[in-house]
Amino acid sequence: MTTDLPYHVPVMREEALKLMDPQPGGVMLDCTLGGGGHAALLAERLQPGGKLIGLDQDPDALIEAGKTLAPFGDTIILRAARFDTLGAVLDDLGIETVDGVLFDLGVSSYQLDTPERGFSFKDPEAPLDMRMNPAGGGVTAADLLNTLSERELSTLIRENSDEHWAARIARFAAERRVETPYRTVGQLIETVHAAMPVRARPEDKHAATRTFQALRIAVNNELTILGHALESAADRLAKGGVLIVLSYHSLEDRIAKQIFALRAGRGPGEGIYGTPPPASVALLTRKPLEPAASEVAANPRARSARLRAVRKL
16 A cells, blocks of 8 residues: 555654664664654664664554665664564564663554554445454454444443443444444444434544544554563663653553553552562653644644653663
């Protein structure tokens, strides 16, 4: 698939670059490569002698990033991999520690602007897919809508998006699939509109945004693998190395906040990720950084971004 649009506009790039502070000869890991926007900024400063390892499970992203990063030659190492396998990738490359790790979570601009991927509302006839790696198999959003029980659907939507109307949306979905199984984006949009009273629909975003988010998270197992990936990334940081997470909704940000707090020795005695060990990182952001108003004006998709960072002790 080709497009004249940029694959993805890197969000809060100056803030990320300042915190990571790449130096010539350093080694950094971009766990969510996308179109290579953040990676290019890092790679430029890692020369000469440095390495930038870029991971992405989306084959389209790897193709696009390969074009963007071609000028940096052997500074760049790209791998088709889900970010929770970062440890195995580094082991395969013979790299024990890295000087920086970046996670830019969520859906890229390209994925949203490519209707056939099923992430956006643009084409009602687009397949309800939502897989980050369509070639890798696995269930689609349509599969979940057609097979989960009403209760399972309600729980999925509520827990992955805090959608107030989750139970009603799940009930309407279960009723509608009896006559016509889910196949397209338009069918889901119609279901959400039917289930949600007009007065309850948000004014600042599409009424189905939360439901789409919930299904995408479930299809790609995003929240489960994020926790494991952040733990692994913290383990592989060199002394003084920086780990950055850019998140776009409260569930992602909450996971980053909890893991960073535990790693900094500030978590509860017993928490979801266990008893906090002695501090191994220092918090660089007590509260998440937010994009400047000027960036949001230029790139509205940046408005929900939150950046958290830690430095290895």
